[in-house]
């Protein structure tokens with residue numbers, strides 16, 4: 258119909274923020290707390306939501322997604338916890354090394370791809386490492402609503418177990434921590450079997466852990482819709498490649514430490530996105546021609562779509578070969 | 586208060602009328618001389634001043650009477666408002682969205698004063714001044730969704746989002762075009778759309794759902810839908826079909842201009858922040874044929890759209906039997922001249938009727 262056509266900005270609205278605190282938790286993880294420059298409240302959010310932090314890393318724009326870990330009922334600030342990733346591309350390293358209290362950044366409106374199922378009688382949370390962050394906001398909300406929950410948290414070692422002390426101190430009976438350097442294992446089969454009807458399981462952690470939980474739950478007769486997972490796929494670095502954007506009529510060179518989506522944006526093309534983690538489907542792009550191999554790294558496309566070579570998710574996926582032409 | 590509210594009815598003596606102001610701002614749904622289903626969503630971020638698209642929740646001269654009509658429907662049939670237990674938080678989200686939007690968009694009509702969770706809500710047109718505790722149901726006379734939608738024009742479907750689908754798990758539905766909340770409650774997007782012809786085969790619902798699942802907080806969207814109603818009745822429900830179905834047979838060449846109404850729904854989509862649910866307000870606007878044809882462009886175009894609409898759509902929309910009568914009437918207002926693109930009346934630039 259187009260009553261009053263407006264061009265929507267890709268990715269939706271953003272919020273200007275000031276860094277109000279930087280709190281190192283251990284060797285790898287640091288918490289960043291944001292407030293608004295005018296002190297206004299933030300929009301409320303639902304637990305499990307993430308925000309995309311926009312950074313200017315030495316002239317290179319970066320947009321990285323992080324789970325909001327603050328209490329959703331506290332709109333005075335937003336907080337994220339960031340694990341430094343020395344191997345990975347910038348972004349997390351930039352936040353750790355180049356951002357100070359008082360700096361200005363901009364963050365997206367919250368987006369939730371990992372919500373609580375509010376019909377659940379009980380919520381069982383399974384966290385691996387930095388995968389703890391979405392559960393912090395979920396726990397805050399369930400505590401206030403009187404919801405039933407328990408947390409099982411697998412970490413490498415005590416010194417790297419972000420928030421473990423705080424959580425066990427406050428909820429001794431509901432929080433269970435397992436340290437792999439002490440050869441402690443998360444007793445997945447036992448805890449899946451002992452749950453009351455109407456329980457939902459949530460897992461956030463590395464891909465291996467998610468696959469393990471999903472397969473084990475299915476083997477133990479859990480319905481698929483009672484098992485929820487979130488894996489954040491930070492775009493992996495890779496070999497550089499060239500791409501031709503047919504609709505815009507431009508050629509773009511993708512550097513090793515930037516994603517295809519970032520390279521497209523750097524060229525001034527407004528491309529759609531939401532999660533930047535291969536999960537939401539928003540950035541799906543048609544491949545017009547590919548002389549080489551598409552390196553799919555997303556959770557969105559079906560296997561046959563990946564095999565067809567006709568679609569790519571530029572937020573996480575790459576290309577190796579002679580020539581790539583996209584409908585963008 | 587600047588706005589004048591009509592005292593009018595949407596039943597019995599049907600005293601509903603549109604003022605000239607309401608006619609000029611009517612959301613005419615056809616941007617060209619033909620119509621077919623499409624994925625017709627756009628951002629809902631304002632619109633031209635005075636248009637129904639300008640505010641997040643449009644308030645117009647029918648507000649007070651529409652709320653009265655809703656109360657009558659609910660008194661007869663409480664199942665028009667339902668909320669499954671897990672949707673209460675979404676109800677609070679909706680209450681907050683509407684109170685904040687209306688108090689910001691119409692400060693002379695609505696006021697919201699917040700001190701932490703102690704809220705005071707003043708609704709001047711309806712004479713309400715309530716103080717309550719946000720998120721505490723015991724402090725309101727109804728559940729949060731029912732409380733606020735008894736004060737807001739349009740129907741509301743509140744959708745839970747899970748398993749890559751939307752579920753109609755709550756709603757307030759009293760001004761609907763022949764569908765039933767009590768029947769659809771708990772259904773998913775494909776199930777409640779099952780009766781619609783063609784659109785499934787056209788792939789429209791698959792793409793529309795994908796769009797809706799990704800509607801983001803702070804970025805609402807909207808679309809228009811339309812149908813036909815004899816007499817300005819808001820409650821054309823299946824539950825009450827025995828009351829309004831027969832009225833379709835009362836049309837005559839003499840009364841059609843006054844009785845036959847174009848019914849347009851301004852549908853909007855907002856992500857609700859605390860619950861991650863989606864709310865789908867469906868705002869119904871009615872206009873008599875005799876009022877539409879006062880805008881020459883709209884008269885010409887409506888004739889062409891009704892004439893060329895495929896049979897299955899005219900049948901689904903419930904006016905196939907009356908189509909010949911409608912065309913006899915509307916053809917008087919179509920002189921064959923071309924029409925300007927877009928939905929606006931273009932009164933200054935479009936020529937008057939040449940016959």
Ligand code: HEM
Pocket residue numbers: 622623624625742744751753763764765769777778779780781784789790793794797808810811812865901902
């Ligand atoms: C989540 C939001 C939505 C809800 C709750 C909703 C609900 C409904 C309902 C209850 C009906 C009546 C079905 C019947 O005959 O029983 C309907 C019809 C229809 N819906 Fe939706 N709908 C939604 C979103 C959409 C969207 C985004 C589209 C986009 C194309 C769409 C397209 C249609 C069409 C084409 C019809 C037939 C209308 C007619 O011809 O009069 N709906 N919808």
Ligand code: FES
Pocket residue numbers: 529530531532533534535536537538539540541555557570571572573
């Ligand atoms: S932006 Fe979400 S899948 Fe690419």
